[in-house]
Amino acid sequence: xxxxxxxxxxxxxxxxxxxxxxxxxxxxxxxxxxxxxxxxxxxxxxxxxxxxxxxxxxxxxxxxxxxxxxxxxxxxxxxxxxxxxxxxxxxxxxxxxxxxxxxxxxxxxxxxxxxxxxxxxxxxxxxxxxxxxxxxxxxxxxxxxxxxxxxxxxxxxxxxxxxxxxxxxxxxxxxxxxxxxxxxxxxxxxxxxxxxxxxx
Numbered sequence: 001x002x003x004x005x006x007x008x009x010x011x012x013x014x015x016x017x018x019x020x021x022x023x024x025x026x027x028x029x030x031x032x033x034x035x036x037x038x039x040x041x042x043x044x045x046x047x048x049x050x051x052x053x054x055x056x057x058x059x060x061x062x063x064x065x066x067x068x069x070x071x072x073x074x075x076x077x078x079x080x081x082x083x084x085x086x087x088x089x090x091x092x093x094x095x096x097x098x099x100x101x102x103x104x105x106x107x108x109x110x111x112x113x114x115x116x117x118x119x120x121x122x123x124x125x126x127x128x129x130x131x132x133x134x135x136x137x138x139x140x141x142x143x144x145x146x147x148x149x150x151x152x153x154x155x156x157x158x159x160x161x162x163x164x165x166x167x168x169x170x171x172x173x174x175x176x177x178x179x180x181x182x183x184x185x186x187x188x189x190x191x192x193x194x195x196x197x198x199x200x
Contacts, residue, residue: 014029014031015028015031019043019047022034022036023054026051026054026057026058027054030058031058032058032101033060033061033081033101034058034059034060034061035061035062036060036061036062037062037063037086038062038065039065040064040065040067040071041064041067041071041083042071044062044064047060048078048079049079051079052078052079052080053079057079059081059082059101060081060082061083061084061100062075062082062083062084063084063085063086063089064083065086067085069114072114076105081100081105082096082106082150083107083108083111084108085108085110085111088109088110089108092108092109095149095150098149098150098151098155099151099152102152102155103152104150104151104152104155105150105184106150107184109191112185112188132178132193133178133189133193136177140170140173140177143156143160143170143174144174144186144187144190146159146160147187148186148190148191153167153168154167
């Protein structure tokens with residue numbers, strides 16, 4: 001492996017079962033991440049509350065067929081590390097697993113939009129996402145690309161061989177240039193602009 005390649009956690013399935021078996025499976029297999037799928041996210045709520053209260057609880061990623069912003073918000077508050085929509089999960093699952101396994105959060109873009117702008121169906125930028133990122137420096141674009149994958153500051157720092165404090169400064173600067181409310185908003189702009197992952 002290239003010594004400069006970005007490190008991605010190795011993911012393997014250690015157990016499968018029904019939601020009623022989740023607590024017992026978590027206690028015996030001690031997974032880093034627990035996936036729960038259901039129709040609306042509501043069926044996963046008792047599991048999220050119970051499992052997140054366990055000692056050494058895994059990060060919980062919920063995959064729902066459909067979910068309202070209210071239910072997604074409740075899931076996050078009660079302990080879910082991420083919520084993805086089933087229809088786009090194939091596209092976002094890899095970075096979502098990476099994000100939650102490293103202590104960050106993962107939301108499908110549609111859910112992030114709904115949580116950030118509950119009174120708007122979608123984000124609309126007056127000059128387009130591409131124009132928004134035009135003024136970013138090369139390093140800020142690299143940070144934005146990794147941020148858009150859901151990586152926390154420490155993982156971004158390792159990938160770019162800089163300090164977490166420097167990453168924090170870059171995130172603050174790019175959010176100001178993008179007029180983004182937070183890192184999730186900045187990630188959404190990156191997705192719209194087609195900013196992809198970088199390889200260093």
